[in-house]
Amino acid sequence: MKLKSLLASVIGVLFAFGCGSEDAQVSAPIATAEAADEIRIVGSSTVYPFSTKVAQEYKNKTGQSVVVESTGSGGGHKLFCEGAGADTADVTNSSRRQKKSEFDKCGANGVQEIVEVKIGFDGIVVANALDSVEIDLTLKQIYQAFAKRVPISDSNCTLHDNPYEKWSDIDATLPGTAIEAFGPPPTSGTRDAFVEIAMEGGAKQVACLAALRKEDKKAFATIAHTLREDGKWIDAGENDNAIVQTLTNTPSAVGVFGYSFLDQNADMIKGALVGGVEPTFENIADGYYPISRSLYFYLKADNVAVTNGLKGYALEFTSDEASGPGGYLEEIGLVPLPDDERARYRAAIENMTGYSQ
Numbered sequence: 150m151k152l153k154s155l156l157a158s159v160i161g162v163l164f165a166f167g168c169g170s171e172d173a174q175v176s177a178p179i180a181t182a183e184a185a186d187e188i189r190i191v192g193s194s195t196v197y198p199f200s201t202k203v204a205q206e207y208k209n210k211t212g213q214s215v216v217v218e219s220t221g222s223g224g225g226h227k228l229f230c231e232g233a234g235a236d237t238a239d240v241t242n243s244s245r246r247q248k249k250s251e252f253d254k255c256g257a258n259g260v261q262e263i264v265e266v267k268i269g270f271d272g273i274v275v276a277n278a279l280d281s282v283e284i285d286l287t288l289k290q291i292y293q294a295f296a297k298r299v300p301i302s303d304s305n306c307t308l309h310d311n312p313y314e315k316w317s318d319i320d321a322t323l324p325g326t327a328i329e330a331f332g333p334p335p336t337s338g339t340r341d342a343f344v345e346i347a348m349e350g351g352a353k354q355v356a357c358l359a360a361l362r363k364e365d366k367k368a369f370a371t372i373a374h375t376l377r378e379d380g381k382w383i384d385a386g387e388n389d390n391a392i393v394q395t396l397t398n399t400p401s402a403v404g405v406f407g408y409s410f411l412d413q414n415a416d417m418i419k420g421a422l423v424g425g426v427e428p429t430f431e432n433i434a435d436g437y438y439p440i441s442r443s444l445y446f447y448l449k450a451d452n453v454a455v456t457n458g459l460k461g462y463a464l465e466f467t468s469d470e471a472s473g474p475g476g477y478l479e480e481i482g483l484v485p486l487p488d489d490e491r492a493r494y495r496a497a498i499e500n501m502t503g504y505s506q
Contacts, residue, residue: 195406226254292350295376
């Protein structure tokens with residue numbers, strides 16, 4: 150049995166699954182002597198709830214066994230790229246696109262054909278407890294709140310340690326509460342997307358940093374991506390549900406995580422406006438919400454021959470019933486792709502078409 154020794158210590162969920170509906174064009178997996186009897190999925194904590202929901206539905210249809218682990222996007226790509234074969238991860242979930250260095254690492258370790266599947270969109274929210282103060286932030290204010298070092302002024306890029314202790318220190322119109330954020334760790338794709346979209350976006354609104362970006366993109370990225378280490382930003386691990394619980398116990402704090410966790414916990418937390426835009430399903434789908442990103446999973450084409458039900462699981466994920474408009478993944482916060490784009494990724498699964506960088 151594949152990964153039998155892993156099951157004693159795995160942090161994740163063990164599910165039994167089967168094939169999709171007629172829409173998904175999936176037939177029941179046929180066990181063979183050569184095929185592994187479980188699918189192993191690793192990766193993003195943001196994609197994890199969607200992946201496990203697909204797993205639950207897949208179970209109801211055929212009984213294929215799947216292990217889903219929340220390791221973070223970075224950790225998932227590392228495990229995924231260890232090699233090919235029945236004793237390796239079949240799929241990695243990711244809340245950002247696979248990096249070229251990760252793609253190259255896969256190739257060096259014998260993972261020759263990788264199928265890239267974009268599953269939908271998500272927003273990254275800055276949220277606090279439902280009974281806490283309302284917050285409306287610009288991207289520039291987000292950068293000023295969470296960067297380790299900031300310029301002395303918009304026109305003077307001499308850096309100093311971040312001096313802002315309260316939100317009102319940044320702008321008098323913001324709340325007078327202490328800046329304290331619980332966010333994803335460096336292994337998280339949510340962290341990667343947050344620094345690339347929100348922190349870089351905010352840094353570009355500082356005039357002297359915008360000029361620096363034109364001259365030295367690497368130096369600019371270092372300034373924009375390096376988060377505070379003075380207790381104002383706290384790496385809270387890969388369990389976004391734990392961050393939600395922390396916010397309910399710490400009303401003055403904010404948390405940074407994917408929209409789906411806000412959607413599922415709207416009775417306990419609320420999202421800050423960003424640039425006056427509320428983090429809602431509609432605003433993310435329409436592209437109005439400033440901190441939005443695409444979600445993915447990656448599949449080893451070679452493992453389809455050695456892991457029962459692997460292709461069927463992927464087809465279930467991209468079926469109308471699952472990730473289409475009104476599908477069961479939309480019900481838990483996934484923002485669907487346009488139909489033509491979803492059809493293109495589904496075709497890549499049907500044909501096991503590898504991608505390249």
